[in-house]
Amino acid sequence: MDVRDFTRAVDVVDAHIHMQRSAAHTQELYHYFLMRGATRSGPPNPPVIGTLEQVQAMLERTGVRHANILMFTWSGMYYRDGQFTLPDDPAERALADRELKERISRRIVDNNEWALQTALAQPNLSCFVGIDPVVMDERALLAEIEDKVRRGAAGVKSQFTDCGILADDRRLWPLYDYLQASEIPLQMVTAEWAPGLNRPAHCAAALAEFPRLRLIFSHIGHGHRFGEGSDAEFLELAQRYPNVCGDLSLRLPEVADGHIDPQAMVAHLRRIGTDRIFYGSNFSLNEMLHPGPPPAEGDFQLSETLKGLQALATLPLTEDERADIAGRNYRRWLKLRA
Numbered sequence: 527m528d529v530r531d532f533t534r535a536v537d538v539v540d541a542h543i544h545m546q547r548s549a550a551h552t553q554e555l556y557h558y559f560l561m562r563g564a565t566r567s568g569p570p571n572p573p574v575i576g577t578l579e580q581v582q583a584m585l586e587r588t589g590v591r592h593a594n595i596l597m598f599t600w601s602g603m604y605y606r607d608g609q610f611t612l613p614d615d616p617a618e619r620a621l622a623d624r625e626l627k628e629r630i631s632r633r634i635v636d637n638n639e640w641a642l643q644t645a646l647a648q649p650n651l652s653c654f655v656g657i658d659p660v661v662m663d664e665r666a667l668l669a670e671i672e673d674k675v676r677r678g679a680a681g682v683k684s685q686f687t688d689c690g691i692l693a694d695d696r697r698l699w700p701l702y703d704y705l706q707a708s709e710i711p712l713q714m715v716t717a718e719w720a721p722g723l724n725r726p727a728h729c730a731a732a733l734a735e736f737p738r739l740r741l742i743f744s745h746i747g748h749g750h751r752f753g754e755g756s757d758a759e760f761l762e763l764a765q766r767y768p769n770v771c772g773d774l775s776l777r778l779p780e781v782a783d784g785h786i787d788p789q790a791m792v793a794h795l796r797r798i799g800t801d802r803i804f805y806g807s808n809f810s811l812n813e814m815l816h817p818g819p820p821p822a823e824g825d826f827q828l829s830e831t832l833k834g835l836q837a838l839a840t841l842p843l844t845e846d847e848r849a850d851i852a853g854r855n856y857r858r859w860l861k862l863r864a
């Protein structure tokens with residue numbers, strides 16, 4: 527089916543995209559953060575650039591009416607790599623470590639500022655801003671959120687797996703306290719592919735302490751086996767806490783590819799509560815993670831995003847549930863302006 531027919535009939539909002547500042551920024555994301563390219567895995571170059579121009583082209587071609595940029599800086603990698611360069615002398619080392627953290631914090635703030643200015647200038651975009659509780663001290667971290675949200679950011683994006691911490695780390699308690707009190711949503715990424723990474727279960731202690739926290743789980747938990755592992759952990763939290771939500775990025779293409787049975791997906795979404803599920807594509811990262819044949823010169827890959835929309839259009843949901851998941855839930859939750 528033509529996804530344009532679907533998006534003409536149903537208001538679709540993309541709760542989860544990644545936009546890069548430039549082609550060089552995307553090369554860094556692809557080769558450095560995702561560790562792909564000719565000498566590692568995947569094609570030598572990413573099949574998509576994901577700059578503003580391509581994000582707007584994606585929205586135009588799909589008919590999706592709004593997209594939320596999840597801005598994040600792979601600051602954990604910067605910090606780990608930067609530590610290899612520190613001097614031996616203990617006093618010099620401490621000073622250089624502090625300077626390194628300040629420099630990375632500034633990188634995070636500058637990226638956030640760019641995302642905010644871009645979203646403010648585009649009526650069909652909003653943004654969440656990134657933070658790092660390891661390189662930013664508590665005061666700087668809360669000040670950064672306060673500043674960006676006051677000027678229009680819609681929420682906060684975390685990447686605790688990259689930061690090397692778990693969601694039950696007590697350094698995060700002031701952050702959770704502030705976000706709960708201010709009703710600011712926090713996008714939570716969890717991972718199941720290696721031991722020691724942040725999982726939904728690591729959020730249980732925070733939710734017990736801050737039960738009204740608005741946590742949006744990327745990929746509804748992203749279990750290896752559908753409905754098990756981190757999928758089941760996410761479901762348990764969603765059933766217990768009314769402000770726990772999830773987005774369907776990376777999971778709808780799994781339905782389209784036949785890895786998840788459509789009926790099983792719908793049953794799972796109903797257990798979570800279809801009023802707390804958001805459509806999301808993970809564009810442009812989703813395309814980099816699943817590269818197909820190289821796109822024509824000047825074009826970019828959109829196949830994963832289209833597959834996800836096709837799955838959303840055809841899942842055996844009621845039309846009311848579909849409209850909720852496609853866009854109504856997110857507009858209600860984020861009070862979007864366009």
Ligand SMILES: [Zn+2]
Nearest residue numbers: 542544808811
């Ligand atoms: Zn993502």
